[in-house]
Amino acid sequence: MFAQQKATLVFSSSLQGLLLANSDIDVVVFTPAPAPPETTTPTRTTVFDETFEDPEREHNLRILRTLRETLHKSGLPLQSSIRLVGEANVPVLKFVEKITRIPVDVSVNNSHGMISTEIIQNWIREYPPLRPVTLLIKHYVWRAGMNDTYTGGFGSYVIVNMVVFMFKQFPTLLEGPDIYAKTFICFLRYYGTLFNYRQYGISTIDNVAFKLSQDHRVWQNPARAESVPFVVEDPTNRKRNVGKSASNAGTAIPFSL
Known part of the structure; x- marks a missing residue:
């Protein structure tokens, strides 16, 4: 259009x-x-x-x-x-x-950028803590030198998808006091020590972590056969991996407290 x-x-x-x-x-x-x-x-x-x-x-x-x-x-x-x-x-x-x-x-x-922007705006309305938590994580990632997607870092769209997926996995994070602090610590712990990104991918559409070895899509980048893909399914196109740019996930994860 x-x-x-x-x-x-x-x-x-x-x-x-x-x-x-x-x-x-x-x-x-x-x-x-x-x-x-x-x-x-x-x-x-x-x-x-x-x-x-x-x-x-x-x-x-x-x-x-x-x-x-x-x-x-x-x-x-x-x-x-x-x-x-x-x-x-x-x-x-x-x-x-x-x-x-x-x-x-x-x-x-x-056009993908415009469509994803609309999806994120809807998520921000659905999850009020999403914006401040994402800003906090973006600042943390920037201070850690992991924010440039052109050098294998984590961009905003990937981070937002990771936070939304976590909200769907742990809805109690949205309840009670200290929501921002709880969510930030949970993000670091969940993706840093609990989530096995070498075996699973993230889907905010199905709200599940799916096993890469059992999925029909090809996740491995042929040009980087030695690297482990960090798979985050794009909610605008399920054939796209928005975590592809985070090619240094192997060294960036686990996140350091």
């Missing part, structure tokens, strides 16, 4: 009230992608994290490359901060605004 017309929107933590002082701003540019040739049959894969189809991906990369050149000429960002991460599942152009020093991530035709 979004990609049928040109638009530039802010999404993710920027709209959810989950920004830290050092958080970046997520911007998505929607522009109609060229129609694929009629003779071309889109290829699909059984791998859990499907990337964009090649024509659309190349179109999005061309837009980002053009924007990168425009930014270089504009003088708006710090020149050394402009970086195109084209190998990511969703290609991103990263830069830091010169005056405010605010980091910005720009993607193209990333």
Whole structure:
């Protein structure tokens, strides 16, 4: 729907009230992608994290490359901060605004980001402690140096899914006094010592921890066969693993108290 017309929107933590002082701003540019040739049959894969189809991906990369050149000429960002991460599942152009020093991530035709933003807003209304607890965990993860998803860290969307899953597993956390403190300590203990992420994945849709070896989806990243996947099912697309970026989960978990 979004990609049928040109638009530039802010999404993710920027709209959810989950920004830290050092958080970046997520911007998505929607522009109609060229129609694929009629003779071309889109290829699909059984791998859990499907990337964009090649024509659309190349179109999005061309837009980002053009924007990168425009930014270089504009003088708006710090020149050394402009970086195109084209190998990511969703290609991103990263830069830091010169005056405010605010980091910005720009993607193209990333409708998934807008849909996930709506889901998180609904969760925040359903679980009032979700926002303050997530901010606390994000700050903890940042202080531990585990917040950059492009270097194997934990992003906001993964953290929110982990907290919501925990609320569904332990509904009594939402009762009584000291909710924030109890939830924070429970988060560290549950994911740091109790949850076996090497054997199980997380689903906020089914509200269960499912066994990876018995699931029909392919969770292992072929490019990282030596690593253990941290599987968090995306509630917007059950074939996507939003924990894929947390490739350093093996060293980051257990969380240290």
